[in-house]
Amino acid sequence: MTNTTIKSMVQPKAEHHNQPKTIYLKDYQPPHYWVDSVDLIFDLFEDYTEVRSTLCVRRNTGIAQEQTPFILQGEELELRALVLNGKTLDLENFDLTAEALIIHTVPETFTLEITCITHPEKNTALSGLYRSKALFCTQCEAEGFRRITFFPDRPDVMAKFTTTIIADTNLYPVLLSNGNPIEQGLLINNRHWVKWEDPFKKPCYLFALVAGHLIALEDHFVTRSGRLIALKIFVEWENQDKCAHAMTALKKAMKWDEETYGREYDLDIYMIVAVNDFNMGAMENKGLNIFNAKYILARPETATDTDFQHIDLVVGHEYFHNWSGNRVTCRDWFQLSLKEGLTVFREHHFMDDITQSAVSLIEHAMGLRSHQFAEDAGPMAHPVRPESYVEINNFYTSTVYEKGAEVIKMLKTLLGTDTFRKGMDLYFERFDGQAVTIEDFVACHEFVSKRDLTQFKLWYSQAGTPEIEVNEEYHPKTQTYTLQLKQSCPPTPHQPKKNPMLIPIAVGLLNAQGEDLLENKTQILNLTETEQSFNFPSITEKPMLSLLRGFSAPVKIKSPLSNEQLAFLLAHDSDDFNRWDAGQMLSIRIILELIEDWQKSKPLKINNLWWKAHQSLLEDKRLNTALKAEILMLPSSPYVIEFLDSADPDAIFAVKKFLRKEISRRAKKHLLQLYQDNHNTERYCYSTETAAKRFLKNLCLSYLMEYPDKNHMALCLKQWKTANNMTDSLAVLGILADVDCPEREKILEEFYNRWQHDVLIINKWFRVQASSALPNTLECVQKLMQHPAFDINNPNTVYALIGTFSHNLVCFHEKSGKGYRFLADIILQLDTINPQVAARMMTAFTHWRKFDKDRQAKMRSELERIQKTAKLSTDVYEIVNKCLFGTSPQT
Numbered sequence: 001m002t003n004t005t006i007k008s009m010v011q012p013k014a015e016h017h018n019q020p021k022t023i024y025l026k027d028y029q030p031p032h033y034w035v036d037s038v039d040l041i042f043d044l045f046e047d048y049t050e051v052r053s054t055l056c057v058r059r060n061t062g063i064a065q066e067q068t069p070f071i072l073q074g075e076e077l078e079l080r081a082l083v084l085n086g087k088t089l090d091l092e093n094f095d096l097t098a099e100a101l102i103i104h105t106v107p108e109t110f111t112l113e114i115t116c117i118t119h120p121e122k123n124t125a126l127s128g129l130y131r132s133k134a135l136f137c138t139q140c141e142a143e144g145f146r147r148i149t150f151f152p153d154r155p156d157v158m159a160k161f162t163t164t165i166i167a168d169t170n171l172y173p174v175l176l177s178n179g180n181p182i183e184q185g186l187l188i189n190n191r192h193w194v195k196w197e198d199p200f201k202k203p204c205y206l207f208a209l210v211a212g213h214l215i216a217l218e219d220h221f222v223t224r225s226g227r228l229i230a231l232k233i234f235v236e237w238e239n240q241d242k243c244a245h246a247m248t249a250l251k252k253a254m255k256w257d258e259e260t261y262g263r264e265y266d267l268d269i270y271m272i273v274a275v276n277d278f279n280m281g282a283m284e285n286k287g288l289n290i291f292n293a294k295y296i297l298a299r300p301e302t303a304t305d306t307d308f309q310h311i312d313l314v315v316g317h318e319y320f321h322n323w324s325g326n327r328v329t330c331r332d333w334f335q336l337s338l339k340e341g342l343t344v345f346r347e348h349h350f351m352d353d354i355t356q357s358a359v360s361l362i363e364h365a366m367g368l369r370s371h372q373f374a375e376d377a378g379p380m381a382h383p384v385r386p387e388s389y390v391e392i393n394n395f396y397t398s399t400v401y402e403k404g405a406e407v408i409k410m411l412k413t414l415l416g417t418d419t420f421r422k423g424m425d426l427y428f429e430r431f432d433g434q435a436v437t438i439e440d441f442v443a444c445h446e447f448v449s450k451r452d453l454t455q456f457k458l459w460y461s462q463a464g465t466p467e468i469e470v471n472e473e474y475h476p477k478t479q480t481y482t483l484q485l486k487q488s489c490p491p492t493p494h495q496p497k498k499n500p501m502l503i504p505i506a507v508g509l510l511n512a513q514g515e516d517l518l519e520n521k522t523q524i525l526n527l528t529e530t531e532q533s534f535n536f537p538s539i540t541e542k543p544m545l546s547l548l549r550g551f552s553a554p555v556k557i558k559s560p561l562s563n564e565q566l567a568f569l570l571a572h573d574s575d576d577f578n579r580w581d582a583g584q585m586l587s588i589r590i591i592l593e594l595i596e597d598w599q600k601s602k603p604l605k606i607n608n609l610w611w612k613a614h615q616s617l618l619e620d621k622r623l624n625t626a627l628k629a630e631i632l633m634l635p636s637s638p639y640v641i642e643f644l645d646s647a648d649p650d651a652i653f654a655v656k657k658f659l660r661k662e663i664s665r666r667a668k669k670h671l672l673q674l675y676q677d678n679h680n681t682e683r684y685c686y687s688t689e690t691a692a693k694r695f696l697k698n699l700c701l702s703y704l705m706e707y708p709d710k711n712h713m714a715l716c717l718k719q720w721k722t723a724n725n726m727t728d729s730l731a732v733l734g735i736l737a738d739v740d741c742p743e744r745e746k747i748l749e750e751f752y753n754r755w756q757h758d759v760l761i762i763n764k765w766f767r768v769q770a771s772s773a774l775p776n777t778l779e780c781v782q783k784l785m786q787h788p789a790f791d792i793n794n795p796n797t798v799y800a801l802i803g804t805f806s807h808n809l810v811c812f813h814e815k816s817g818k819g820y821r822f823l824a825d826i827i828l829q830l831d832t833i834n835p836q837v838a839a840r841m842m843t844a845f846t847h848w849r850k851f852d853k854d855r856q857a858k859m860r861s862e863l864e865r866i867q868k869t870a871k872l873s874t875d876v877y878e879i880v881n882k883c884l885f886g887t888s889p890q891t
């Protein structure tokens with residue numbers, strides 16, 4: 001490296017974000033300069049890291065002129081040297097701002113060498129290069145690479161990367177980056193180095209680096225074309241016996257993607273690293289996935305069935321990104337759903353294939369209705385492809401991910417499985433190695449199906465959840481059944497009026513015996529108009545309507561069915577999803593009626609029809625275990641809130657408690673029987689079937705414990721003492737957390753003593769206590785924040801303790817507002833440590849207008865307190881302003 005006149009130029013501090021900029025999709029312009037390759041050298045030390053980069057740059061001649069400056073993003077970096085084509089640049093050749101390095105004039109092609117200093121050891125935001133205990137690791141999506149070195153940090157600049165990592169041999173024996181390792185060696189002062197080469201062009205958000213004292217679980221996979229791939233999962237030494245499930249999941253995912261989408265892996269090595277401090281779930285960096293440890297580590301005694309399932313899904317998800325995201329990536333961050341919606345869709349498809357039941361569909365629908373519908377109805381509502389953002393980190397949302405996945409599911413329904421697969425093949429083939437848009441994706445499906453999908457694309461540009469009104473008529477004379485559907489979509493920020501969408505509606509018609517009347521049982525209707533009628537000829541009796549089978553679209557249905565008809569579908573529908581859904585709708589109606597009674601201080605009475613319907617399901621021996629468990633669960637509270645204009649959490653809690661107690665009292669015998677039938681003392685093994693049995697069994701136990709008498713308590717304690725797996729232990733802990741009894745403290749203490757050395761398990765212990773409905777929960781959470789296991793710098797513990805509390809229906813929304821004050825204080829504290837985590841904690845406030853006047857006022861005053869605070873991060877700034885004003889001031 002040539003010597004330089006720049007001793008060290010620290011970037012000026014960013015003006016605090018009182019007026020952050022809004023970025024618009026309509027302003028997109030292709031990059032002025034391409035970076036064809038980048039060679040990186042990292043010299044890692046305990047108190048700083050030096051990063052040297054050599055960029056081969058080429059002007060985008062169609063767009064940029066000779067005088068167009070070369071702009072590289074950078075944040076919190078110290079510039080040490082800047083050399084262009086071997087010549088050191090003087091201060092008059094460039095500008096250094098808080099956010100960028102601007103080089104005034106550059107030739108058409110050139111080599112740029114940059115040396116800079118960064119401080120991973122002080123990086124608590126966990127974006128860019130940072131420390132997680134004794135490890136160095138990175139997180140670059142969306143805009144973390146600019147915190148590592150100066151670079152045109154945008155996904156459409158794709159370069160070939162080589163990376164050399166230099167570090168202390170003893171402290172960091174393992175040095176990893178993307179691609180394949182090509183060289184290594186020793187240096188003086190007990191340092192060593194490894195050089196990695198990634199043969200595929202990639203945007204810098206997919207860059208990764210890991211250095212540390214790690215051990216790898218190794219295995220291999222042979223692709224269908226016969227290539228041998230080395231598989232390595234790196235963890236800290238004490239966790240080496242907890243990776244087997246993740247490895248099996250990885251191989252399952254690799255095989256499934258070959259068989260289902262014809263996608264083969266492309267490098268010689270696939271690596272996963274589990275780290276403790278991580279903002280998100282996991283990251284799909286090319287060839288080197290970095291995972292939040294909770295999505296890798298599992299042993300029967302330490303992980304629940306849900307953990308095992310999440311590992312399958314998250315490992316699958318990140319692996320599937322190798323094609324949907326890495327080989328074909330996004331042109332700009334507005335296209336985020338191009339990779340995320342598509343990959344969540346592929347993950348759901350994978351889960352459907354593993355579980356082979358409607359339960360996977362039910363879980364997706366429940367997730368969407370509990371979170372995404374609320375997002376669509378609130379101040380943060382945005383289309384699957386947003387038009388603008390202040391902070392892109394705020395758009396890793398349920399809308400972009402889950403609704404984005406549902407949009408692709410609809411596309412598959414509309415085109416049919418074979419045509420959809422052809423469209424996917426064409427997409428991967430046509431755009432391999434490119435950064436593209438959602439239009440490009442849809443164009444491939446238009447090409448193979450020869451259909452005009454213009455109207456369908458409204459799903460990407462219109463926010464809000466469409467609502468469908470249904471009217472039906474039967475004409476016995478002509479034996480014709482007519483279905484009238486009317487669609488509308490409520491206004492959302494910046495979108496007062498919506499156009500009618502193309503909505504695939506899956507319909508079944510049943511006779512009085514519950515038999516399907518339509519050919520192939522289910523028919524797909526293409527709803528395209530605001531109002532549209534569909535005729536069904538040759539229907540010999542007045543049929544029962546089963547609408548939106550298999551959750552064929554992410555919409556709300558205003559059902560014309562009576563409670564009796566819903567009970568009939570719950571008992572008879574051949575579509576399992578709709579059986580469950582009819583039960584949910586029926587329960588929602590009963591809950592809403594009871595809430596009214598409760599608010600008028602009327603005594604609560606059980607609805608006989610509702611009870612009879614549930615009783616017969618409890619007693620139904622033929623009903624699939626997993627489906628039975630799903631049906632016996634009451635609708636989630638966030639979903640109930642969807643149906644209320646002025647939600648009173650105390651009323652919702654009281655009514656659900658009343659129904660649970662009634663089930664417990666009336667069905668005691670059957671609940672006990674089901675408990676015994678599904679209790680298993682054999683060696684634990686995770687499978688969809690055994691997990692369903694444990695789920696149903698523990699649900700029955702929780703119902704029984706609505707009356708914590710001597711017998712039920714004994715049953716609980718017996719399960720506690722004999723449990724050979726975390727699912728069963730944690731179930732007892734969760735049940736007792738809600739019961740004010742001496743056993744509660746004893747078991748919480750036993751659990752802690754047994755698992756105090758395992759942070760992931762202690763997070764479960766935090767979660768259980770933070771979700772308790774007992775009145776002293778807030779004080780308990782505040783006390784736990786002083787516990788040595790709680791670390792405000794670690795996102796997992798924050799999500800477990802504070803995040804869980806913020807979703808605690810009764811205690812967070814406690815009338816005095818002290819829960820709100822507590823959360824606002826924490827958010828302000830977190831914002832100075834890790835803005836992404838602070839912004840995530842804001843979610844509990846975003847739906848403040850859904851609650852009663854008194855609670856609204858209290859939440860509002862906390863939001864105003866946050867909003868008036870100086871030096872907010874862009875993350876929290878954007879959300880708090882949208883919450884209060886429906887928009888960020890500049891838009």
Ligand SMILES: [Zn+2]
Binds near residue numbers: 343
């Ligand atoms: Zn993803």
